[in-house]
Amino acid sequence: MPGVTLSRWTMSYFALAMACLIAALALIVFGFGYPAMGVAAPQTLALVHLIAIGWLSLLLCGALFQFVPVLIARPLHSDSLPLATLIFLGAGLVLLLCGFLHLAGLPGPAWSVLPWGGALLAFGFCLAIYNLGRTLWAARPLALPARFVTVGLASLAATVLLGWAFTLVLGGVSASPLLAELTVGALPLHAIAGLGGWLTFTAMGVSYRLLAMFMLAPERDGRSTRAALWLGAAALTVAIAGGVAAIWVGFGPAWALAAGGLLALGALGNYGHDIVQLYQRRKRRVIELNSRMAGVALAHLAAATLLAIVLTVTGTLGHYVGALVFLTVFGWLTGLGMAKLFKIVAFLTWLECYGPVLGKVDAPRVQDLVVERRAARWFWLYFAATDCAVLALLADQPALARIGAAAMLLATGAIGHELIRIRRLADVRGAVRLPPGTRQPHLLVSLVQHA
Amino acid sequence: MTTAFVDLDVRPTLRAGGEPFGEIIGAVNALAPGQGLRLLATFKPLPLFQVLGSKGFTHEAREIGGGDWEVLFTPGDAPAAQPQNAPAAAPSTDEWPAAVREMDNRDLDPPEPMVRILAATEAMQAGEVLCALLCREPMFLLPELAKRGHAWRGAFEPDGTTYRILIRIDGAKGAA
Structure with a gap:
């Protein structure tokens, strides 16, 4: 059993992802897309995909290529596919965004590039699913966290299939009535499969292992964890497969979404119970910044769940869906993503630089690569600004929300700067910074030293 | 029969x-x-x-x-x-001597268990065995042991929560 080495391209995924997040926040600040424009405007579609694919999906793919092998104690099926995957996803995203801008009336070719963007993205995600799927398949029977990831990958496949179908219809390639019906009715299913299944469910699975690892808490594999897995998988199946079937037989997907929503509440309740247990039963009393900020992000997931219930019960979900998605994407997914990025980049950089000389010379600790006190200020600013923006959206004050987004942009830029400093070992002082036998890691690529 | x-x-x-x-x-x-x-x-x-x-x-x-x-x-x-009548087996399959050093790293923050194990291996003699208890499989440690020419054997204890690894200093060099 050979263990796990550094995933060469994971830093490239992270860098491109952070660039997309910063670009998306800048667009919001400058009034491109929601909330300055409607939730269904083509500009908003471009913005949403810049965040969902450019930021969140690249972040998650980069992290999974490194950490699925850790979850299942087996090497990644292919170490060379991640680069091709990144190229296809990047190119597909650019074409998809151009296609949306074309819909918005901006100049472009006479034909639509949307289907091409959809095809390249579908191929890129297929490569990722194939690589991670083969890796998981070889490790059966899977531990619970890896089963969450498997359900997440299945949701990604559903998201991609629906999205590609939309691009074929909107791009004028297909006139199939089945696809046309999906394009009219399945947008909520596409969003739920992406944000709920792929991004949230996968993050939940990975969080079980990472939180237990970083806080020295006993792993959760009891009844509540299994309930979270099966209820979540059932919720996604009912909402997505049931929703598609309902659209094709002529009903709306509303009943499927309602049933899926109830199952999802059960899954989130069990997950919440597990997370509280992980924090309460940790052996490590003083926890690092990443675990504290992951806790804040998890509180935002709880808040988003509560908001969804309130909006549904009061019949205002349609009006405030933008605010709900904003809270889910920035409070929960982005908050958790940046918190874990802060730890993962430091750990991988430390391992790359000092792993070969550990025990032979004086080397810094992982904590010596980061300045938590400085970074903590930016994380708190980020979450406070996000909350202000959500409140402004709920108060129908889009201009105020954009001011909040400006503070989010500032904080995100500063956190990005901290990540670059970590990668450059800029905060490691003295002779331990680059002892004999070590070399400065590259910013974007991890070089693995073989025996 | x-x-x-x-x-x-x-x-x-x-x-x-x-x-x-x-x-x-x-x-x-x-x-x-x-x-x-x-x-x-x-x-x-x-x-x-x-x-x-x-x-x-x-x-x-x-x-x-x-x-x-x-x-x-x-x-x-x-x-x-x-076993005493058996011909000499390959170094990777013979009996290992008792551990000369034991460590319980189960309550350490990652990656401290890896740091301490590698520091200990540097201070040991060829052929000696180190035994360490961990709370998970040390996925990032194993390639580093391989690079340094050490052999290892590891498995979860029957309780399913403690991972026990035996490391034989330079044990992979003879096999290579």
């Missing part, structure tokens, strides 16, 4: 990512004269055929579905369980 077989199922150990070699040799050494071993594994354990063959066992392997294998090791004319 019909042979009585002792059952040993190493599939749980293998699925947990562990190394069942010590378990198998322990079971073989515990066999009474004339007893055989019925081994269940998740793959066809080719290396074992040679090792146990050198101890006088013949083998009969069949696939039992789901990728799993059943192997019957039957003692030959030579009495079983006499």
Whole structure:
């Protein structure tokens, strides 16, 4: 059993992802897309995909290529596919965004590039699913966290299939009535499969292992964890497969979404119970910044769940869906993503630089690569600004929300700067910074030293 | 004469990512004269055929579905369980000496267990064995041990929460 080495391209995924997040926040600040424009405007579609694919999906793919092998104690099926995957996803995203801008009336070719963007993205995600799927398949029977990831990958496949179908219809390639019906009715299913299944469910699975690892808490594999897995998988199946079937037989997907929503509440309740247990039963009393900020992000997931219930019960979900998605994407997914990025980049950089000389010379600790006190200020600013923006959206004050987004942009830029400093070992002082036998890691690529 | 077989199922150990070699040799050494071993594994354990063959066992392997294998090791004319009569096995399959150093790293923050293990290995002599307890499989440590030429054997304890790893200093250099 050979263990796990550094995933060469994971830093490239992270860098491109952070660039997309910063670009998306800048667009919001400058009034491109929601909330300055409607939730269904083509500009908003471009913005949403810049965040969902450019930021969140690249972040998650980069992290999974490194950490699925850790979850299942087996090497990644292919170490060379991640680069091709990144190229296809990047190119597909650019074409998809151009296609949306074309819909918005901006100049472009006479034909639509949307289907091409959809095809390249579908191929890129297929490569990722194939690589991670083969890796998981070889490790059966899977531990619970890896089963969450498997359900997440299945949701990604559903998201991609629906999205590609939309691009074929909107791009004028297909006139199939089945696809046309999906394009009219399945947008909520596409969003739920992406944000709920792929991004949230996968993050939940990975969080079980990472939180237990970083806080020295006993792993959760009891009844509540299994309930979270099966209820979540059932919720996604009912909402997505049931929703598609309902659209094709002529009903709306509303009943499927309602049933899926109830199952999802059960899954989130069990997950919440597990997370509280992980924090309460940790052996490590003083926890690092990443675990504290992951806790804040998890509180935002709880808040988003509560908001969804309130909006549904009061019949205002349609009006405030933008605010709900904003809270889910920035409070929960982005908050958790940046918190874990802060730890993962430091750990991988430390391992790359000092792993070969550990025990032979004086080397810094992982904590010596980061300045938590400085970074903590930016994380708190980020979450406070996000909350202000959500409140402004709920108060129908889009201009105020954009001011909040400006503070989010500032904080995100500063956190990005901290990540670059970590990668450059800029905060490691003295002779331990680059002892004999070590070399400065590259910013974007991890070089693995073989025996 | 019909042979009585002792059952040993190493599939749980293998699925947990562990190394069942010590378990198998322990079971073989515990066999009474004339007893055989019925081994269940998740793959066809080719290396074992040679090792146990050198101890006088013949083998009969069949696939039992789901990728799993059943192997019957039957003692030959030579009495079983006499390791002192066995020819010298390859360095990766022989008996390891007792650990000269033991560490309990279960309550340390990652990656401190890895840091301490590597520091300890640097201070030990070739051929010596280090035993460490961990709370998970040390996935990032193993490539580093390989690079430094150390051999290791590790598996979860029966409690399923403690991972025990034995590291033999420079143990992989002779095998290479």
